[in-house]
Amino acid sequence: MKYALVFGAMIALSGVAASTEADPTPPRGGGIAGEAKGSVIDVKAIDVSADGSVHRPRNADGSPASVEFRRMPASICFTQDFPTTKGQVGACGPGEREGALVVACEAEQVALDPIFKQTWVNNPDGTISDLSRWELQNPASPGDCLAAVDLAPLAEAEFQRLTITPSPVTIQPPDGWTLVNVDTITYTSPAPQTFTTTLLGIPVTIEATPDTFTWDYDDGTTPMTTTDPGRAYPHHTVAHVYEEEAVATITLATTWQGRFQITGTATWTPITGTATTTTAAPPLTIHEARARLVTEPLD
Template identity: 35%
Template sequence: MVRDDSDERLTVRSNRAAFAVVLAWLLVALVPSPVTASIGGEIDESDIRLRAVDATDGLARYRSNPDAGEYEWKRDLPCWSRFPEIDRTSNEVCWGGSAIQHDPPVCEDGAALQPIWRRLRSDVTWWKQVGWHCPEHLLPEMTEEDFRLLSIAPAPAHMQPTGGEVLVNKPTIVFTEGGVQTFRTDLLGYGIDVEATPLTFTWDFGDGARPLVTAELGRPYPDFDLARTYTTPTRTHITLTATWTGRYRVDIDPLHKWRDIDGTAFTTASTPDFEVVELRSRLVTP
């Protein structure tokens, strides 16, 4: 199944990210930050991504017009990489604590990018805006929350027999239809392609028994791949919950690479209500 949702926009994500970028600029402007680190020595991935984009934009603006603005910007190795020739003016900045990432990370999309520094033109001290970072950190990331904002068409819940009644002690067949759904949308102002693929199907037969979880679509009669036999009369319906995985591709990615979304989305569909009935045989006088 193919969908082209050109008007669909991840506005919640965009608004949240826009606010985060503005907040980051304010923090950088008001309080110089020599390290990219979090409590306990663990470097936060989302923090690196935000800082990397922010600092790269600042560096690009500076390079386009080096005489404009109150800051100078540069890419440079951390001072510990140049030991013992430590730059005296950045010595205090370099030795900021054990939480600093001293070695280049292993990146998916190529060699790690050097840290970015800036300083006031009136000052001698360089302050680090972001440490080692990867090419992929400069691309928008589609999260599980973003993925769940897409209008994925539910996998339909089909059953046999149809007609509003099924028999006790006779198999009731279920099946669905599934395939990759494609979307065209944007994330933080960047165009992206998204694919949603069904992973598992969970059938709840409404009889109080454990649901049937499978990766199979099932098939209609005369096949009985997916079926449930009701043992008592009741009135119920069958609910199908599909679990979807996703991947995305960003227009500005020079590798034009598909990237897996870390998380899943869910859709739900149900059959109409039906009766589970019991047929009893009885002797009649001819």
């Protein structure tokens, strides 16, 4: 991992040293905080009221937390061109020159701002005191490089939450009826579906691709599973023969495989696990064609 300095205009994120229940500079609309435990961040939500007051994060047991973690830009302060301190942007003193600390990552990686920590004391009356400034959690490693493999567990969870459009069902003959002892043709679309989302604030694209298709023809026979989506007549490859007159509802269960890609990179990473959708076609009437003798010729 490499670091670079960038000089120029910077946005100040001033630390607060006050004995008050509300943080005077909360993130608008709330945010996400997390407690870093090694390579794992225990994420907590920050609830910001309409009046701007902050309900600080709580521990897993519901008790008030006394530490908060946030990712935000870091800077280095210079005196006579020598670095003196690292801290959040806007933390340099009089006469010091400020430079942004930028993490230079390898190809196919994305840079994350460093984690800053703020602590305070929860008083019995519900107020807080000894609110510290935001300080780098790990001054020796300001910022991180994140690869797709680091996002894989989050991508897996997101894949299960996606609303995948169920595969369409096409039946031939197309008019809601078919005949006993002839092929009833079924097929669907094999097209993948793409979704855009963010994981840890990083934009990603998730792709869902149909993998297997299970056809239930609703006549008591064993459902048929295939990797073939089928084709239309006369090149059809998936069909079923009904043996009795009835009304049947054909259903299709599609199993989807997933993969994801960090925006701006070229590599796709497989997602562990699958998703399933189910489609039910309109009722299908099954007729039996019978031969009849007639006295008059048919026109």
